[in-house]
Amino acid sequence: MTMRTLLYDWHVANKARMVEFGGWKMPIYYTTVSDEHNCVRKDVGLFDLCHMGQIRVSGDNALEFLQQVTTNNISKIAPGQVQYSLVCNDSGGVIDDVLVYRKSDSYLVIVNASNTQTDFEWFNAHKMHDVEISNVSNDILMLAVQGPNAEKCLQKIANIDLKEIGYYYFKMGEINGTKSLISRTGYTGEDGFEIYAECDTKIWEAILDAGREYAIKPIGLGARDTLRLEAAMSLYGHELDTDINPLEAGLGRFVDLDKKEFIGKDAIERIKDKGIREKLAAFRMLDRGIPRHGYQIVKNGKIVGEVTSGAMSPTLKEPIGLGYVEKEYANLNTKIDIVVRDKNYRAVIVKKPFYKRKGQQWK
Amino acid sequence: MEIEKKGFKFAETHEWINVSGNIGRVGLSEYAVKELNEVVFIELPEVGAQVNQGKPFGTVESVKAVFDLNSPATGKVVTVNQLIKDSPEKVISNPYKEGWMVEIELSDISELNSLMDYKEYNGIHT
Numbered sequence: 001m002t003m004r005t006l007l008y009d010w011h012v013a014n015k016a017r018m019v020e021f022g023g024w025k026m027p028i029y030y031t032t033v034s035d036e037h038n039c040v041r042k043d044v045g046l047f048d049l050c051h052m053g054q055i056r057v058s059g060d061n062a063l064e065f066l067q068q069v070t071t072n073n074i075s076k077i078a079p080g081q082v083q084y085s086l087v088c089n090d091s092g093g094v095i096d097d098v099l100v101y102r103k104s105d106s107y108l109v110i111v112n113a114s115n116t117q118t119d120f121e122w123f124n125a126h127k128m129h130d131v132e133i134s135n136v137s138n139d140i141l142m143l144a145v146q147g148p149n150a151e152k153c154l155q156k157i158a159n160i161d162l163k164e165i166g167y168y169y170f171k172m173g174e175i176n177g178t179k180s181l182i183s184r185t186g187y188t189g190e191d192g193f194e195i196y197a198e199c200d201t202k203i204w205e206a207i208l209d210a211g212r213e214y215a216i217k218p219i220g221l222g223a224r225d226t227l228r229l230e231a232a233m234s235l236y237g238h239e240l241d242t243d244i245n246p247l248e249a250g251l252g253r254f255v256d257l258d259k260k261e262f263i264g265k266d267a268i269e270r271i272k273d274k275g276i277r278e279k280l281a282a283f284r285m286l287d288r289g290i291p292r293h294g295y296q297i298v299k300n301g302k303i304v305g306e307v308t309s310g311a312m313s314p315t316l317k318e319p320i321g322l323g324y325v326e327k328e329y330a331n332l333n334t335k336i337d338i339v340v341r342d343k344n345y346r347a348v349i350v351k352k353p354f355y356k357r358k359g360q361q362w363k
Numbered sequence: 364m365e366i367e368k369k370g371f372k373f374a375e376t377h378e379w380i381n382v383s384g385n386i387g388r389v390g391l392s393e394y395a396v397k398e399l400n401e402v403v404f405i406e407l408p409e410v411g412a413q414v415n416q417g418k419p420f421g422t423v424e425s426v427k428a429v430f431d432l433n434s435p436a437t438g439k440v441v442t443v444n445q446l447i448k449d450s451p452e453k454v455i456s457n458p459y460k461e462g463w464m465v466e467i468e469l470s471d472i473s474e475l476n477s478l479m480d481y482k483e484y485n486g487i488h489t
Contacts, residue, residue: 017400032401033426222427290404290424311426312403319404341406341422 005050006141006201016220022113024051026221033222037314040188040227041355044147045219046207053116053137054196055123058106060130066107069126069263070100071246073256079104082168082183084254086246087119088264092271093242094249095122097234099185101170108181108196110142112236126263141199145207146192146227148357149214154193156210158182162193176206187224189231189355226311232282232322232353238293238308239280239322245271248324250280250352278305279330282352284320289338289345291321296339297329297347304329307338313354320354321347368459372435372475373484374417379459380435385472387436390463391423391454394488399425402451407464412440414467416474421464423454432464436474442466 003024011018016027027048029036039045057066066074072085079102087095096115101108111119120135127133145154155162160173162182170183180197197203208216225235234240239249245268246255255268285291291310296303310321321338329336332351337344371379377395380387396402404424414420414434421432443465447453454462469475479487 028427029400034401034403037426226426288404289406290429292429312424314426 003051005048006199007048007050007204010201010204011048011218014218016218019221021221022051024113026051027218028222029220030218033220033226034314036217036219036223037226039215039217040147040190040219040223041315042148043215043217044145044149044153044192044211045188045217045223046204046211047144047146047219047224048204049142049144049194050140051113052142053111053113053119053135054140054142055109055111055116055120056106056134056136057109057123057131059132061128062107062131065123065126065128065131066100066109067259067262068128069123070098071255071262071264071268072100073259074100074102074107076256077102080169080171082170082185084168086240086251086254087122088246088262088268089242090264090267092245092264092267094236094240094244094246095119095242097236097240097251101181101183108136115236139199141195141197141201141203143195143197143204143207144186144188144192145195145211146186146188146190146219148191149211149216150190150192153211153214153216154182154207157206165193176203176210178203187231187233188227189233189353190227190357223314225309226314229309229311229320229322230313230315230353230355234280235309244324245276247271248276248278248280276327278324279327280308280322281305281325281330281349282320282322282354283336283338283347283349284316284318284354285338285345285347286335287345287347288319289340289343290319291323291338291340291345291347295323297323297325298337298339298344299329299334304336315355325349368481371459371481372478373481374433374435374478376417376431376433377488378433378435380467380475380478382469382472382475385469386441387438387467387469387475388463389435389465389467391432391458392484392488393458394484396455396458396462399423399430399455401425402454405447405451405454405464407443407448408440410440410443414438414440414465416477423451434467435478436467436469437471438467438469440465441468 297305
């Protein structure tokens, strides 16, 4: 069964090309991927993210429970803060990458669309007493407003001062009169907000109206993917999967091995002691060819890795990619070859991310 | 459009061929380029390369995906459109004129009978 977001009719009426993604019918683009990509880099864009899942965790043992099922340390954030974290299995493989919102009386875990059910079941399988877990995905309308003019645009219809929301913080407020949780987070490499609103689709049109003077556009999943790729952010199913551990993925800073215990800790410690074999690397092409998911990476005729994501970068105007490469070939400036339709194209390992906005702070 | 496309033959895989003498000019249909949405890269064969009907002779890539170009006829490549190698967006903006891809010296003109005319192709893809 393919699900539709509350904004499905709007997307279709506005000539979006709809595709299936994670069990949902979603817009991949309205105009072109490049056009929408550039709009977010230069102005501001609006994303329908209603396909993503939200799991609410509450009860006296909520903190202890989340400490068990996620790798990062939630006691390091205060109410009103957001934390990027991973859900791992016993062997240290990544079940999902998530955002944990710490509210005063509960937690909201934002999960990938295709993993919502898996995560919910995993959480329930590891449930402790005095923990309530509920899948509240259907009660929340999730949107993102991203780009250099995101704040100015959204401020026009918000009843709280958005300047007071720091990076990876959130506040409760109203947008166009609709009760919303607003966080300064995103998946584009630009400044911007993610909004978890009560299910009222009027908020979508209200943001588009407010953003008109800043040339706002609705953005499809195509540009969402190229934007996150330039920012070298992982996409589940590409850079992350159950057979990949956080250390290989370069996400060790989101795993707190000092935490008393959590699922996957022993396995990740063993991997750390032994040393990883492969590593996620960023590369750009030296020859004219575009890397794609699944293409082989070779060095001196030997297969040393595989591409996980690749595209023609709309910002850099050159082909870029991410891939797992045997550790000894994953160092900066190492020349590798990407096999594109049985031919070798030269590429070079570069620093992550490919794109960083001016004045950007990194957590 | 109908009259303009009179001499054009179309493959099921959306390539067109327009023949004059024994030279066929090849490109992608308007329907296909709309599906592609945008083209950021094109790989075409060299002049002199042998191409075969129904077999891949090149690729077009959008930001997100790769598509094979299949030759609508068998023969030898005699000209490659340099313009679209440098400006691949021309394939989208003008698929039947500036956006053509290669010219082929045909080895068997009767092969074209297996292709569709514009009306037939358009009947399937509108």
